[in-house]
Amino acid sequence: MHIGILTLTFFMPGCGSLKEKRQRMGGLHQRFGRNPAVAVCESGERDRLDTSEWSFVVAAKSQREAESLCSEIEDKLQRTVDGRVSDVSREFL
Structure with a gap:
C-alpha cells in the first residue's frame, strides 16, 4: 500500500466573505470524496x-x-476552482 499526500494552497483575490470562499471552492468534498481511495479536507487558512x-x-x-x-x-483543481493555485506540495509514504 502506498500513500500520497497532496496539499494545495489557493489564492482567491477579491473574495469578500467566508461564504463566498466556500462557494468558490465548489464542493471539493463531494467531487473527490466519492472515490474510496481519496480522503479530502480543508487543512488550513x-x-x-x-x-x-x-x-x-x-x-x-x-x-x-x-x-x-x-x-x-x-489538474482537475487547476481547471475547476475559481482561484489560483499558489502552492503545491506532495509527499509519498
Whole structure:
C-alpha cells in the first residue's frame, strides 16, 4: 500500500466573505470524496478570506498509481476552482 499526500494552497483575490470562499471552492468534498481511495479536507487558512488550503490523502497499490491520482486531482483543481493555485506540495509514504 502506498500513500500520497497532496496539499494545495489557493489564492482567491477579491473574495469578500467566508461564504463566498466556500462557494468558490465548489464542493471539493463531494467531487473527490466519492472515490474510496481519496480522503479530502480543508487543512488550513480556514479564517482567511483570500486563501484556502486543501489536503488530499490518496491510497493506491503502487507509488505510480498514487502519483497518477495526485496528478489527476491537481489538474482537475487547476481547471475547476475559481482561484489560483499558489502552492503545491506532495509527499509519498
